[in-house]
Amino acid sequence: MNKKREIQSSVKDESLIEKRRAQMIRGAVTLFKQKGFHRTTTxxxxxxxxxxxxxxxxxxxxxxxxxxxxxxxxxDEVHARLESLDIEKGSLEVLVTALEHYYGLIDDMQDEFVVMYQESKSLPKDALQYVLKKELEMVALFERLLTECRESGELKMTPKEIKLAAHHLFVQGQMWAFRRWALRDFTISEFIQTQTNFLLQGMAGEKISTQGAK
Known part of the structure; x- marks a missing residue:
């Protein structure tokens, strides 16, 4: 995992720093989405x-x-949602669960995802590189899961196909944040189930039920 970029603070109480910064994040997300990063003042x-x-x-x-x-x-939230999964013993069941956790997080943090992709270009170069590397780490998690599925015989894919599929899984979930206005006929559960079936159908060559996967 990449070392976090240090943000200077004159306060020494770590719990208070975490609390205050969480308040900043909540307030800033609303403002950045409404006005944009550059038009929002500190x-x-x-x-x-x-x-x-x-x-x-x-x-x-x-x-x-x-x-x-x-x-x-x-x-941090993506990592927290997925770290409980046993990705070293990957299977289609674990993959489906990982997708449910990740897509569910996107539902919980729709505004944050929109702000990140709209405004991350405004980050200083070192911070942007850190954020991009963190994203690749999350994609790599899906890549490891897909590789485990291939090695167990549940999927038949080349390493290059796995690499592209991992990015596909990661990005497709974000449709829920960016296209939510056009997907009002779907609940988040329906979106997860339908999207997962579409994705795995293409990789496994058959429809795989996700009913009951938790």
Missing amino acids: REIAKAAGFSIGTLYEYIRTKEDVLYLVCDSIY
Whole structure:
């Protein structure tokens, strides 16, 4: 896992830093989605977070720091949702469960995903490289799961096909965040089940039921 980019803070209490930055993230996501990163001021972020601009600068140094925290929080949540899965003993059942966890997270963090992809270009170069590497780590998790399925005989795919399929699995779930306005006829459960069937049907050559997978 890549070492986190250090965000300077004059506060030493780690639990308080985590609490205040979580408040910043929630306030900033709403503002960034409504107004965009560049049109949002740090004073507005502080107000949305529920404290003064002076307090804000005790926990971050720049507006870009807040955007970085938004992006990093997404990948922390992805990792937390998937780390309980036994990816070393990958199977189609584990893969389906991983997709459910990941797509469910996208449902929970729709605004954060939209902000990340719309505004991450505004990050400083080192922060952007960190965020991109974190994304590749998440894709690599799906790649390992698919490789385990191939080695167990459940999937017949070449290494190159697996690499592309891993990116496909990762990106297709994000459709729920970007195209939610056009998918109002679907519940998140229906989206997960239908999308998973579509994806695995193409990889396994047959429809695989996801009913009851948790």
